[in-house]
Amino acid sequence: MTITPAQATYFGFPGTLLFAILLLSALALFAYTASRRIQLLLLGAGDRENRLDRPLARLWHMVEYGFLQRKMFRDAYAGLYHALIFGGFLVLTLRTLMLVFEGIFPGAGLPFLPAGFWEGYLLVKDVVLVTTFAGVVLALLRRHVARKERLDPSFDADLILLLIGFLMVTDMAAGAAKMALDAKAVTASAALARSALWEPLTYSLSKQIFSLSPSSLRATYFASWWAHLVAIFVFANYLPFAKHFHVITALPNLFFAKIDSPGRMKSFDIEKAAEKEKFGVSSVEDFTWKQKLDMFTCTECGRCREVCPTHLTGKPLSPKGFMVDLRNALYADADALIDADAGRGDGSAAKKLAARTPLIGGWIDEETIWACTTCRYCEHACPVGITYVDKITDLRRHLVLEKSDFPKEAQTAFNGMERQGNPWNLAASDRDAWTKDLPFPVLTMAEAAEAKGAGVEVLFWVGCAGSYEERGKRVSRSLAKLLHEAGVTYAILGKEETCTGDAARRLGNEYLFQTLAQQNVETMKGYGVTKIVTNCPHCFNTLANEYPDFGGKFEVMHGTELVARLVAEGRIRLVHATPMSLSFHDPCYLGRHNGVYEAPRELLNAIPGITVKELPRTRENGMCCGAGGGRMWLDETIGARVNQARFAEIEANGTDAVGVSCPFCMVMLGNAKTELAGKTEAFDVLELAAQALPVHPG
Ligand code: SF4
Ligand code: SF4
Numbered sequence: 001m002t003i004t005p006a007q008a009t010y011f012g013f014p015g016t017l018l019f020a021i022l023l024l025s026a027l028a029l030f031a032y033t034a035s036r037r038i039q040l041l042l043l044g045a046g047d048r049e050n051r052l053d054r055p056l057a058r059l060w061h062m063v064e065y066g067f068l069q070r071k072m073f074r075d076a077y078a079g080l081y082h083a084l085i086f087g088g089f090l091v092l093t094l095r096t097l098m099l100v101f102e103g104i105f106p107g108a109g110l111p112f113l114p115a116g117f118w119e120g121y122l123l124v125k126d127v128v129l130v131t132t133f134a135g136v137v138l139a140l141l142r143r144h145v146a147r148k149e150r151l152d153p154s155f156d157a158d159l160i161l162l163l164i165g166f167l168m169v170t171d172m173a174a175g176a177a178k179m180a181l182d183a184k185a186v187t188a189s190a191a192l193a194r195s196a197l198w199e200p201l202t203y204s205l206s207k208q209i210f211s212l213s214p215s216s217l218r219a220t221y222f223a224s225w226w227a228h229l230v231a232i233f234v235f236a237n238y239l240p241f242a243k244h245f246h247v248i249t250a251l252p253n254l255f256f257a258k259i260d261s262p263g264r265m266k267s268f269d270i271e272k273a274a275e276k277e278k279f280g281v282s283s284v285e286d287f288t289w290k291q292k293l294d295m296f297t298c299t300e301c302g303r304c305r306e307v308c309p310t311h312l313t314g315k316p317l318s319p320k321g322f323m324v325d326l327r328n329a330l331y332a333d334a335d336a337l338i339d340a341d342a343g344r345g346d347g348s349a350a351k352k353l354a355a356r357t358p359l360i361g362g363w364i365d366e367e368t369i370w371a372c373t374t375c376r377y378c379e380h381a382c383p384v385g386i387t388y389v390d391k392i393t394d395l396r397r398h399l400v401l402e403k404s405d406f407p408k409e410a411q412t413a414f415n416g417m418e419r420q421g422n423p424w425n426l427a428a429s430d431r432d433a434w435t436k437d438l439p440f441p442v443l444t445m446a447e448a449a450e451a452k453g454a455g456v457e458v459l460f461w462v463g464c465a466g467s468y469e470e471r472g473k474r475v476s477r478s479l480a481k482l483l484h485e486a487g488v489t490y491a492i493l494g495k496e497e498t499c500t501g502d503a504a505r506r507l508g509n510e511y512l513f514q515t516l517a518q519q520n521v522e523t524m525k526g527y528g529v530t531k532i533v534t535n536c537p538h539c540f541n542t543l544a545n546e547y548p549d550f551g552g553k554f555e556v557m558h559g560t561e562l563v564a565r566l567v568a569e570g571r572i573r574l575v576h577a578t579p580m581s582l583s584f585h586d587p588c589y590l591g592r593h594n595g596v597y598e599a600p601r602e603l604l605n606a607i608p609g610i611t612v613k614e615l616p617r618t619r620e621n622g623m624c625c626g627a628g629g630g631r632m633w634l635d636e637t638i639g640a641r642v643n644q645a646r647f648a649e650i651e652a653n654g655t656d657a658v659g660v661s662c663p664f665c666m667v668m669l670g671n672a673k674t675e676l677a678g679k680t681e682a683f684d685v686l687e688l689a690a691q692a693l694p695v696h697p698g
Helices: 005-041 055-067 076-104 117-144 155-186 189-198 200-209 214-241 243-255 270-276 289-297 319-332 334-342 348-354 366-371 377-381 389-402 408-419 445-450 463-468 470-486 502-506 510-526 537-550 559-568 598-606 642-652 663-675 685-691
Strands: 458-461 531-534 555-558 580-584 610-612 657-660 681-684
Touching: 005 076, 005 214, 005 289, 005 334, 055 243, 076 117, 076 155, 076 214, 117 155, 117 189, 117 200, 155 189, 155 200, 155 214, 155 243, 189 200, 214 243, 243 289, 270 510, 289 319, 289 389, 319 334, 319 389, 334 348, 366 389, 389 502, 389 510, 408 502, 408 510, 458 470, 463 470, 463 663, 470 559, 470 663, 470 681, 470 685, 502 510, 502 537, 510 537, 531 537, 531 559, 537 555, 555 559, 559 598, 559 685, 580 598, 598 610, 598 685, 642 663, 657 663, 657 685, 663 681, 681 685
Parallel strands: 458 531, 531 555, 580 610, 580 657, 657 681
Antiparallel strands: none
């Protein structure tokens, strides 16, 4: 691939000098833009997650989702064209380096690669030029002919795609012109035969233009070579200003992503925040560097939007729109933010910032902030590891803790949690009233501690819904019966249990959450609790993933996990048949937040008579019931109701019943059945399992 001495003169000294100046200018401009972007990234709060732990797992996460593009192929067509373009990007980076090197040192090849490497590489490069071009054509067809709703018309996208196509064409043209020139200069059939073998496409093209005069070929080569390199410089310098910045930021964003316990929210020091009188996020620069990296990385593919239950039911929250608005807010005042942070200027930066559009109420409507159910479907869909729930809750924290500005219904729930330990505001003294109808005693931890020899294997964490809500109480009794049947020694906290604070935290009331968390951890540690079982996925997530920040490290199981295990071990026999077909609705906080999909299904399959028919949107793709993120306690006044949208999907599945494993899903789907006069009854999986016990103890 090296240039013959004769061709080296094509560049000539002025050309080489001009190229060197252009190259240095492009590099300097890129370095300047990148440094501004990095300064912008580092403004504001430090990150609360450890982003460097388990480096090998992080590396694999980056390879799996970045290089192997696992999520992209959920849309096969988009996955195909993206893989073609991304593959081209990987292969042709070396080609670009080679061309740049050639511009500075005419006639020299890249110095650090073995001679034999090039022939194989040229063959791959030849193929990739064509496949990348095909990828560009497919992408343009998707954007303009077979457009999906999630893709908005975008000048940026078209420009970048056309630029990539242009790069392929100019590369091929330069290669073909050079090959034809080589052929005319060398006239060695062996050399040409080698070209035919290793660069077959370039060779075919060079044959088409071989009849041109040497000066025309030189002109073609020069024009293509210069056009190609200038286009690369334009491309590289345009990236940081366009949605295609993800070409640079997606891999680091995936590396630094939260790779386990996706439902975990990190704590912050509430006292320090109080000293600074700063809670949550009120301005875009308050977001952490990782949250800003998310903004840089959004490709505007809209995969998050097409699955978001709030967008699908006509609420103002579209995750893609939210992310793009945050990015626009960040870029709109980028210079002023950087200058103000560095204390530069004569106060004009501060003046500009004082007059800017506010983040909340300006760029982002308050209704958008309160609409989110924290279901994480958007995060599961996003191919580049962007998260939303952390940003939404940071904004809610500011509104609740600094502004006392939140939907009035949330106040009722906060009062209930604060005064009675439950969002319904029912008497704390009634927390264990659900045990009364059982034909066997349910000990509290205090009673078990007093009774000689009453060792406790596991704490049954009942939760507020399991303690107070009518249907929830039935499910608590079912779990108690199942544990009793298996001979598990368990106890409850009784009146000492209080709300985990999940809804308070997700509604932005971190102060209330931390108060409840500390109280519960202290109580459980006082009894030496090591294992917990609960039927509420919200409690499950909080106890397992968030209480460790408060010193509460417990082994936490969902009710279906423990009971499925007891059935598999033969400690529980399920014998009475319940003949019914059943859809299973995955609760977001059990499934997407904690990856528990099999246990409820294993249990259902162990109950005689039940046939499970999967819903079209199931497991990782299960749709939210509308209750998460504290939405259970808020009115839903905009658009269609999320619970009704999900219930309609369940009705369309045509089963006798729907199985749930979450008390909130039970309430939401039960309400939807009444509201829509539907047929499909909701049952908790544990209720069905308890019905199948050989002897009904109550
Ligand atoms: S968490 Fe759920 S409701 Fe919130 S933006 Fe994402 S998909 Fe929409
Ligand atoms: S956040 Fe992710 S899924 Fe949503 S538009 Fe951006 S890149 Fe696509």
